[in-house]
Amino acid sequence: MTRENKSERIIAYLLGDLTSEDKIMVENMVGDDPRLQEQVKQYQQLLDEWQSTKIQSLPESRIKHFENWLENEIQISSEKGKLRTLNWWKYIAVASIFLLLGIGGINYLNQVQTNKTFSQKKTDLLRLVSADNTTGRIKILNQFQTESINDPDILNAFIHVLENDKSTNVRLAAVDALSNLPHDEAVKSVLIRILKDDQEPAIQMAIINVLVKWRDPSSKSTLEELLKEDELPEDVKEEAFLGVTRL
Amino acid sequence: MTDEHLMMLVADGNTGKLGILFQRHQAKLYDYFLRMTKDEFLSGDLVQLVFEKVLKGKHTYRQQYNFLGWIFRIAKNVLMDHYRTHRRTAEINDEVMGHPYAQEEDYSQSTDIEIAMGHLDEMYREVLILTRYDELKYKEVAEIIGLSETGVKTRVHRAIKQLKENYLKVINHDKGK
Numbered sequence: 001m002t003r004e005n006k007s008e009r010i011i012a013y014l015l016g017d018l019t020s021e022d023k024i025m026v027e028n029m030v031g032d033d034p035r036l037q038e039q040v041k042q043y044q045q046l047l048d049e050w051q052s053t054k055i056q057s058l059p060e061s062r063i064k065h066f067e068n069w070l071e072n073e074i075q076i077s078s079e080k081g082k083l084r085t086l087n088w089w090k091y092i093a094v095a096s097i098f099l100l101l102g103i104g105g106i107n108y109l110n111q112v113q114t115n116k117t118f119s120q121k122k123t124d125l126l127r128l129v130s131a132d133n134t135t136g137r138i139k140i141l142n143q144f145q146t147e148s149i150n151d152p153d154i155l156n157a158f159i160h161v162l163e164n165d166k167s168t169n170v171r172l173a174a175v176d177a178l179s180n181l182p183h184d185e186a187v188k189s190v191l192i193r194i195l196k197d198d199q200e201p202a203i204q205m206a207i208i209n210v211l212v213k214w215r216d217p218s219s220k221s222t223l224e225e226l227l228k229e230d231e232l233p234e235d236v237k238e239e240a241f242l243g244v245t246r247l
Numbered sequence: 248m249t250d251e252h253l254m255m256l257v258a259d260g261n262t263g264k265l266g267i268l269f270q271r272h273q274a275k276l277y278d279y280f281l282r283m284t285k286d287e288f289l290s291g292d293l294v295q296l297v298f299e300k301v302l303k304g305k306h307t308y309r310q311q312y313n314f315l316g317w318i319f320r321i322a323k324n325v326l327m328d329h330y331r332t333h334r335r336t337a338e339i340n341d342e343v344m345g346h347p348y349a350q351e352e353d354y355s356q357s358t359d360i361e362i363a364m365g366h367l368d369e370m371y372r373e374v375l376i377l378t379r380y381d382e383l384k385y386k387e388v389a390e391i392i393g394l395s396e397t398g399v400k401t402r403v404h405r406a407i408k409q410l411k412e413n414y415l416k417v418i419n420h421d422k423g424k
Contacts, residue, residue, distance in 0.1 A: 011404045046411050049360045051379060056281060057274040062291040066273070066298065070266055073302060077262045 010040055014047060134167045141173040155181075159190055162203075172206055179210040188214075192222050201233045208236070212243040220247040250314035258305040269298055272315065276322055279376050282364065283326060293329065297322050316387035319377065323391050359421065363413035371406035378403055 006029065012018050013026040030036045058066075141161065162174040181187045188211075195207040211219040223240045226232060232240070250271065256264045276297055280290035300321050308317060357365065364372060370392075377388045378399075385396045394402065 007408055008404045011407045012400070015403065015407075017400055017404075043407065043411065046360070046407065046414060049358075050364070050375065050410070053358065053360055053364075055274050055278045058277045058291055058294060059287070062277075062294070063273070065291075066269055066295060067266070069295070069299075070262070070269070073265075074262045077260065 006036060007039065007043075010036065010043055014040070014043055134170055137161070137165070137167070137170045138173045141170065141177050155184075155187070159187075162190070162194060168200055168202055171200070171203055175203065175206040175210060179213060182214040182216075188216070188219075192219075195222070195226065201236045204233075204236045205239045208239045208243045212246050215247070217247060220244055223247070251310050251312070254301075254305075254308050254314050254317075255310050257302070258308050262302065265298065265302060268301075268314070268318075272318060273298075275315070275380065276318070279319070279322060280326065282372060282376050283369065284329075285365065289329070293322070293325050296325050300325065313382065313387050315380065315382045316390060319383070319387075319391045359417045360410075360414060362417045363410055366413045366417075367406060367409055370402065371409055374399060374402045375406050375410065 009018075009022075009026050010030070013023060018026065030040055141158070158174050158177050162171050162178065165171050165174070175191075178187050178191065191207050191210060195204055195211075198204055198207075208223065211222070223244045226240045227237060227244070248267075250268060253264045253268055257268070273294055276294045277290050280293045281287060284290055284293075297318065301318060304321070364375070367375070373392060374388065377383055377391060378385070383391075385399045389396045389399045392399070
């Protein structure tokens with residue numbers, strides 16, 4: 001090992017950069033050599049002196065300068081924070097307005113669409129109730145199965161179909177549609193009248209089912225009177241009897 | 248509270264905590280700049296600049312970073328930027344005015360070891376300044392100066408050898424007076 005290399009090994013040893021094995025090697029190397037021992041002493045002294053050198057602090061004026069700058073930055077940061085909060089509320093407010101306008105607009109459009117649809121359906125219904133196409137008449141009647149019929153024109157059209165249509169299936173569809181009006185006395189009296197006068201058992205049975213479904217006690221007497229008729233078809237009689245027991 | 252925790256608070260908008268970090272580390276940075284540039288006024292400016300960059304780049308800090316290592320990386324960049332600008336200006340001045348870029352060094356207040364240190368090559372001086380702090384391991388120093396850990400160790404060993412030679416020269420010079 002050269003003299004240069006020996007110096008570097010000693011420095012590494014003093015700085016703690018060696019492995020345990022290398023440390024032992026350096027200790028063995030130095031142990032027999034007074035010149036190397038002197039070197040170790042000198043390097044140790046040098047390192048101690050360097051480590052004890054004072055770390056200089058900034059002059060007071062510079063520290064003051066930093067503190068003023070920081071104070072200013074804190075203030076700027078705080079104002080930015082306030083501005084951000086303000087902006088946040090502004091964004092919320094604007095977003096809310098757009099949201100309300102959007103919801104209002106959508107509702108308005110839905111309403112327009114609903115009105116348009118209802119109006120279109122009504123026109124179709126009034127046109128089709130007198131049409132020849134049975135399937136078409138049933139289809140348009142079925143569109144009102146799930147809706148309350150508040151429009152008097154439609155109600156009259158339904159009653160007209162029930163009383164006059166030549167197709168039993170179309171009339172049954174009209175009964176189904178009218179069954180959605182349990183509290184309408186006019187509809188009830190029409191149904192009772194048709195029940196008594198009609199000759200079509202399917203229609204009579206359908207009307208009995210509607211009256212039972214409505215759970216109106218006054219319908220019980222109607223059914224009891226119906227049962228007294230001698231010429232009443234057996235199927236209708238059975239349906240009426242069951243209806244009386246259920247009411 | 249650790250430096251890293253404080254810096255996370257700064258990054259989170261608590262700017263006031265930067266004051267604590269400044270109190271803890273301004274001297275280390277000032278000492279670094281002073282020993283590298285030997286200019287008190289300039290060193291004060293550079294320390295201020297480092298903390299301004301810390302605040303500006305607070306969002307780039309990550310908690311797993313060693314804060315002192317991170318701040319010294321900024322310091323190293325600030326110093327390099329200064330050298331680039333200043334040397335270019337000095338070269339122009341040399342051409343136009345004929346003034347050499349050299350500063351008279353004042354060692355009247357310095358100890359022998361500090362004089363020896365002042366005469367070290369810049370790369371050796373830098374590595375000795377940085378490795379004197381316990382918080383900076385070879386790994387962090389390697390990241391600051393852009394070397395491998397082994398490279399840093401080798402440079403430190405050589406720096407100490409040169410420091411010893413300089414030191415002996417200073418002592419012999421003193422004895423000769």
